[in-house]
Amino acid sequence: MAAIKIEGLGKVYPGDIRAVQDINLDIADGEFIVLVGPSGCGKSTLLRMVAGLETITEGELSIGNKVVNQLEPAERDIAMVFQNYALYPHMTVYKNLAYGLKNRGFSQQDIDERVQNTAKMLEINPFLDRKPRALSGGQRQRVAMGRALVREPAAFLLDEPLSNLDAKLRVQMRVEIKQLQRRLKTTSLYVTHDQLEAMTLGDRLVVLNQGRIEQVGSPMDVYHRPETLFVAEFIGSPSMNIVRASTFANKDNQEAVKQLPEGTDVIGVRPDTVVFEKPAEPHLSFDCEVKLFEPAGAESHLYLHLLPDRQAFTMRVEENTAVAEGGKIMVYAPLSVLHPFNEASGRRTD
Amino acid sequence: MVENNRWGNILAHTLLILGVALVVFPIYVAIIASTHTGGTFMRGTIPLLPGTEAINNYRTALLQGRSSAGTPPISLMLWNSFVMAMAITIGKLAISLLSAFAIVYFRFPFRIFFFWVIFVTLMLPVEVRIVPTFQVVADLGMLNSFAGLSIPLIASATATFLFRQFFMTVPEEMLEAARVDGAGPFKFFKDILMPLSITNIAALFVIMFIYGWNQYLWPLLITTDPKYYTIVMGIQRMLTGGDSEPLWHLVMATVVMAALPPILVILFMQRLFVKGLTETEK
Numbered sequence: 001m002a003a004i005k006i007e008g009l010g011k012v013y014p015g016d017i018r019a020v021q022d023i024n025l026d027i028a029d030g031e032f033i034v035l036v037g038p039s040g041c042g043k044s045t046l047l048r049m050v051a052g053l054e055t056i057t058e059g060e061l062s063i064g065n066k067v068v069n070q071l072e073p074a075e076r077d078i079a080m081v082f083q084n085y086a087l088y089p090h091m092t093v094y095k096n097l098a099y100g101l102k103n104r105g106f107s108q109q110d111i112d113e114r115v116q117n118t119a120k121m122l123e124i125n126p127f128l129d130r131k132p133r134a135l136s137g138g139q140r141q142r143v144a145m146g147r148a149l150v151r152e153p154a155a156f157l158l159d160e161p162l163s164n165l166d167a168k169l170r171v172q173m174r175v176e177i178k179q180l181q182r183r184l185k186t187t188s189l190y191v192t193h194d195q196l197e198a199m200t201l202g203d204r205l206v207v208l209n210q211g212r213i214e215q216v217g218s219p220m221d222v223y224h225r226p227e228t229l230f231v232a233e234f235i236g237s238p239s240m241n242i243v244r245a246s247t248f249a250n251k252d253n254q255e256a257v258k259q260l261p262e263g264t265d266v267i268g269v270r271p272d273t274v275v276f277e278k279p280a281e282p283h284l285s286f287d288c289e290v291k292l293f294e295p296a297g298a299e300s301h302l303y304l305h306l307l308p309d310r311q312a313f314t315m316r317v318e319e320n321t322a323v324a325e326g327g328k329i330m331v332y333a334p335l336s337v338l339h340p341f342n343e344a345s346g347r348r349t350d
Numbered sequence: 351m352v353e354n355n356r357w358g359n360i361l362a363h364t365l366l367i368l369g370v371a372l373v374v375f376p377i378y379v380a381i382i383a384s385t386h387t388g389g390t391f392m393r394g395t396i397p398l399l400p401g402t403e404a405i406n407n408y409r410t411a412l413l414q415g416r417s418s419a420g421t422p423p424i425s426l427m428l429w430n431s432f433v434m435a436m437a438i439t440i441g442k443l444a445i446s447l448l449s450a451f452a453i454v455y456f457r458f459p460f461r462i463f464f465f466w467v468i469f470v471t472l473m474l475p476v477e478v479r480i481v482p483t484f485q486v487v488a489d490l491g492m493l494n495s496f497a498g499l500s501i502p503l504i505a506s507a508t509a510t511f512l513f514r515q516f517f518m519t520v521p522e523e524m525l526e527a528a529r530v531d532g533a534g535p536f537k538f539f540k541d542i543l544m545p546l547s548i549t550n551i552a553a554l555f556v557i558m559f560i561y562g563w564n565q566y567l568w569p570l571l572i573t574t575d576p577k578y579y580t581i582v583m584g585i586q587r588m589l590t591g592g593d594s595e596p597l598w599h600l601v602m603a604t605v606v607m608a609a610l611p612p613i614l615v616i617l618f619m620q621r622l623f624v625k626g627l628t629e630t631e632k
C-alpha cells in the first residue's frame with residue numbers, strides 16, 4: 001500500500017498530440033480515486049502512465065515516496081484490471097492468478113496459499129481448473145480482479161473494468177468492488193464513464209476534460225458544487241439544465257436576477273430541483289411548453305421547451321403527474337439551488 | 351441445392367467417383383506393383399491385382415536398395431530424409447517465430463525495411479538462388495553433410511510472414527497484462543505467445559515438413575556421397591543408376607515408403623489442429 005503523488009504529469013504522443021497535460025494530484029494511502037470524463041479526454045492515458053505502460057513525457061510520478069517515472073510496470077508494484085480482462089486464454093484460472101507470483105519468485109506453497117485465499121474471497125474457487133473461455137463474463141471479470149488482488153500490490157489501477165457486463169451484474173460488481181476496497185484499503189485508481197460508478201465508488205472524483213483536470217473533490221461536492229460549466233453538464237443524470245440569460249432574464253425574474261452574482265450569464269438547474277409550486281424564497285420562474293412526459297417509476301421525467309427560445313429543459317417529476325403534452329406551464333427553481341456560471345470563462349461566479 | 355434430383359445426383363456422384371479414381375489409381379498401381387516380382391513389369395502389362403512378393407520386395411528395398419547401382423538401402427535414405435526434413439522444419443519454425451516476434455514487438459531502426467526485405471524473399475524460391483547458394487555451401491565445405499542439406503533451406507519468409515500476421519491479432523492487452531505480471535520479453539514469448547500460436551505452429555510444421563521431405567533438386571546437387579542420399583532423390587538414382595533395366599518392383603516399394611512419413615506427420619499433427627480449431631483461444 002502506498003500514496004501516489006502526481007506532479008505536472010503530461011503525455012505528448014508523436015505528432016504533438018497532447019493527450020494529457022499538467023496533472024497534479026496527491027492520492028493518499030488507501031484512497032479510492034475515480035477518474036471520469038468524456039471519451040478521449042485522456043483517462044486511460046493517465047492511468048496507463050501510472051501503470052508504466054505508457055511513457056511519461058512530462059512531470060513526475062511517485063508511488064510510495066519513490067519516483068517511478070523510469071520503472072517497468074512490474075517494478076512499480078501495481079496491479080491493473082483491463083476493460084476486456086486480458087486473461088491468458090491458454091492458462092487455467094489458477095495459472096492466471098499464479099503467473100504474476102511465479103514471475104516474482106514466490107515459493108510454490110506461498111503461491112498456492114495466496115491463490116486459494118483470493119479465489120475464496122472472490123468466490124471463484126469452483127472454477128480454478130477451468131480456462132477463461134469456459135467462464136461467463138461476470139466470472140471472467142472476477143478472475144481479472146483476482147489476478148490483481150492476489151499480488152497484494154501497492155495500488156490497483158482499473159480501466160473501465162465493468163463496462164463489458166450487463167446492467168444488473170455491473171451494479172452487483174460495483175458494490176463488491178467498493179466493499180473489497182474498503183476492506184483491503186489498497187490505494188485505487190478507477191477509470192469509468194459511468195455516472196453511477198463515478199458517484200458511488202470513489203472517495204474522491206477527478207473530472208478530466210481534454211487532458212486537463214476540471215475538478216477534484218468528493219463525489220457529493222462535485223455534484224452539489226460544480227466548479228465549471230463542463231463539470232456541471234457532465235456530472236449528473238439526466239444532466240443539468242443550462243439556461244442562458246436571454247431566456248431567464250425576462251420581466252418575471254427581474255428581481256431575482258439582481259441577486260445573482262456578478263458576471264452570471266448562464267445558470268445551471270438540476271432537473272430534480274425544479275418544482276411546480278411557486279416557492280416562498282427567491283426563485284426564477286420559467287415559462288414552458290410540455291414536450292413529453294416519460295413515466296419510469298422512481299425516475300419519471302418531464303421534457304419541456306423554455307419559451308420563447310424553445311430551449312430543452314428537463315425536470316424530475318412524480319410518476320402520477322397530470323400534465324398535457326403540448327400545454328403551457330410555469331415551473332420554478334429557488335435561487336439557493338441554482339448554479340451561476342460565466343459562459344466566457346466557463347467558471348462558477350459565486 | 352437440397353432439391354432431390356435423381357439424375358443430378360447420379361451425375362454428380364459419377365463425376366466425383368471419376369475424380370477420385372483419377373487421383374487414386376496411380377497410387378494403387380504403385381502399391382500393387384510393389385507386390386510383384388521384377389519380371390512382371392517387363393512383360394508390358396501392368397498388373398491390377400496384388401502379387402505375392404510384397405514382403406520380399408520391401409525387405410530388399412529397405413535393407414539393400416539397389417546396391418549394384420550404388421544407392422544405399424532405403425532405410426538409410428529414409429533416415430536421411432527424416433533428419434533433413436526435421437532440421438529444416440524445426441529450424442524454420444524457430445527462426446520465423448523469433449523474427450516475427452522481433453518485428454511485431456520490438457521497435458528497432460529499419461524495422462519496416464527488414465520486414466519488407468523478408469517479405470520480398472518470398473518471391474525467391476530455392477531454385478532461383480540455387481547456383482549462388484551452391485557456391486556458398488561449397489566454399490564453406492558443407493557439401494555432403496546434413497548441415498549443407500538443411501541450413502540453406504531454413505530461412506523462411508512464408509512462416510515469418512504468417513506468424514507476424516498472427517501475432518498482430520493477439521490483443522495488445524495480453525502483452526500489457528504480462529508486463530504488469532512481471533514477464534520480460536522472453537517470458538512473454540515462451541509463456542504466452544508460443545502457447546497461443548500452437549495451432550499455427552502445428553500447421554506450419556506439417557507444411558514445412560512436407561516441403562523439406564520433398565526437396566529434390568538441392569540434395570541432388572550437393573550430395574555425391576551415397577551416405578547422404580535422401581529418399582526423394584534416391585528414387586531418381588535408382589531409376590537411372592546401373593545399366594540394367596530399372597527394377598520397377600523395388601522402385602515402387604520405395605515410392606510407397608517415401609510417401610508414408612508425410613502422411614504420418616499429418617495424422618499426428620491433425621489432432622493438434624482439430625483441438626486448436628474447436629477450442630479457439632483468443
Ligand SMILES: Nc1ncnc2c1ncn2[C@@H]1O[C@H](COP(=O)(O)OP(=O)(O)OP(=O)(O)O)[C@@H](O)[C@H]1O
Pocket residue numbers: 013014017018019037038039040041042043044045046193
Ligand atoms: N498511441 C496514441 N497515439 C496518438 N494519440 C493517442 C494515442 N493513444 C491515445 N491517443 C489520444 O489521446 C487522447 C486520450 O486517449 P485516451 O485513450 O486516454 O482516452 P479515454 O479518456 O480513455 O477515452 P475512452 O473513454 O474512450 O476510453 C485521445 O484523443 C486519443 O486520440
Ligand SMILES: [Mg+2]
Pocket residue numbers: 043044045
Ligand atoms: Mg479509455
